[in-house]
Amino acid sequence: MKSSTPEIIFDDYFKNGVLPKADLFSSLVDWADEFGERVALKDEFRQLSYRQLLEEASGCARLLSSRGLQRDDRVLVQLPNCVNFFIVLFAVIRVGALPVLVLPGHRSHEIRGVHKVADARFYIAQREHDHFSYESIATMLIGEGLDENSVVFVDNLGFSGAIDEDEEDAFVPPAPDDIALLLLSGGTTNTPKLIPRTHADYVFNFTHMATECLLDASSRYLCAVPVAHNFALGCPGVLGIMAMGGFAYLLARPDILVFSEKVSQERITVTALVPALAELLVEYMELGVEAFSSLTLIQVGAAKFSEASAQQIRSLLNCELQHIYGMAEGLLCFNRRFDPVSLKISTQGRPLSAVDHLRVVDENGQDLPQGEVGELYVRGPYTIRGYFNNAEANREGFDSEGFYKTGDLVRLDEGGNVIVLGRVKEQINRAGEKYSPADTEGVLLAWDRIDACSVVGVERIEEGDRVIFFIQPRGQALSREEVCRYLEVQGVAGYKYPDEVIMVSALPLTAVGKIDKKTLAAQYASMA
Ligand code: OOB
Secondary structure, three states, X not given: OEOOOOOHHHHHHHHOOOOXXXXXXXXXXXXHHHHOOOEEEEOOOOEEEHHHHHHHHHHHHHHHHHOOOOXXXXXXXXXXXXXXXXXXXXXXXXXXXEEXXXXXXXXXXXXXXXXXXHOOOEEEEOOEEOOEEOHHHHHHHHHOOXXXXXXXXXXXXXXXXXXXHHHHOOOOXXXXXXXXXXXXXXXXXXXXXXXXXXXXXXXXXXHHHHHHOOOOOOOEEEEOOOOOOHHHHHOOHHHHHHHOOOEEEEOOOOOHXXXXXXXXXXXXXXXXXXXHHHHHHHXXXXXXXXXXXXXXXXXXXXXXXXXHHHHHHHHHOOOEEEEEEEOOOOOEEEOOOOOOHHHHHHOOOEEOOOOOEEEEEOOOOOEOOOOOOEEEEEEOOOOOOOOOOOHHHHHHHEOOOOOEEEEEEEEEOOOOOXXXXXXXXXXXXXXXXXXXXXXXXXXXXXXXXXXXXXXXXXOOOOOOOEEEEEEEXXXXXXXXXXXXXXXXXXXXXXXXXXXXXXXXXXXOEOOOOOEOHHHHHHHHHHHO
């Protein structure tokens, strides 16, 4: 399937040799040739060499194909960090189908929304993870029309089997600008947005990140944030590590004790963390840093990380700290290893590619002079040109020249380093997990105990957004516990639950009659 809105500027990335003529499965074949018996991946149950990964992914592709999976079909993949994730990812890609990478924390509410846009043919999950049974999600999907035989629980399957040369030709190799996978956008609307990443742009993304981060075959990566997230998957993430012949350990739950145990057991050299986890790590390291002595690089991204904590990590560990400002839509900015310390502490670094085109604009989309604060617009070789199957989001989210409107408020310093200052988009960022308040508001408004409500994220650098539900109840006041229980029954992901619930008799309105969130946030600040 071709990605949308082909434009000359994007074709030029191929003509000028910026984007590689590569695809993901062929990359795995190359890695298996080059790194063969080296261990590529490990989780709490098993480990796989590059060669074994190729064999299992090929076996899984044949199995899925025999169950009816076809080229261009969308496949909802809901797996925790585990070896199976990569077997399934490469298998689906091998068939030419499109994996839709949903998070293990998503529940039926989110998956139903994604399924509506993706119109998926298959659901692949682990039967149980973190005390939650994914069978309930499968049942919901079957109720929505998914074929029972298209639900695959991977823990019951073996994928091994030698590669059968005859069957090799059964799968047509993709073109470099075909869509390879669909990532999820944090969302600013109540309909989820799917982000089509092409083979060429994603291979570019992870190989260049790995090179720029100076990774090599001796690099050992601990994957502690969900690998379905672009950060851990390809920035450089597990795919970047594999492109260099390194090793990745996949941690299914981000528990700080297990994290530290694995760092020392597996002699981990590099890891990626969201600020909330990095803060926990700082606290934990104060008890002793011996367990972390193998670490040479900690990447922190997905939300703003405070300068104070960045300083603290640097002073506790003899290890590089790298800010990464990125987005599933593409653009990646980060500090380079040889940047001066002051830049590493106070900026989110420079773009990955010399041809990433960053503009800082005012509210009318007009360019601002260098150094001023405005919204960041970006266009470049690995930034998408449009969402999957979503004309409305494409009209709003991109300008007429194909620039993606990030919704982030930034300033660029003279050296082109980005400093993220806030956002103009209506989005909650809870420890790196993003979502649209409008989505949760929709669920709440369907409840007959609520007349009106507003979900407000109050930005707090140290802890991520604090999420406040302002509720105008119909009748009796509601407690936070009652609200959380309601969200759970509605199948809403746990990271969307409120930190506080405040009852109000009326909600303030703006001049045009919308709920005035700025006033609510100011009222909340004055209460604290
Ligand atoms: C990463 O990707 P997404 O798609 O989950 O979220 C993107 C948004 C950005 O637009 C920005 O609002 C925020 O997350 N963000 C940051 C940040 N990194 C991301 N805000 C402040 N400081 C940072 N360092 O979050 C993502 C994707 C790839 C690599 C790293 C992060």
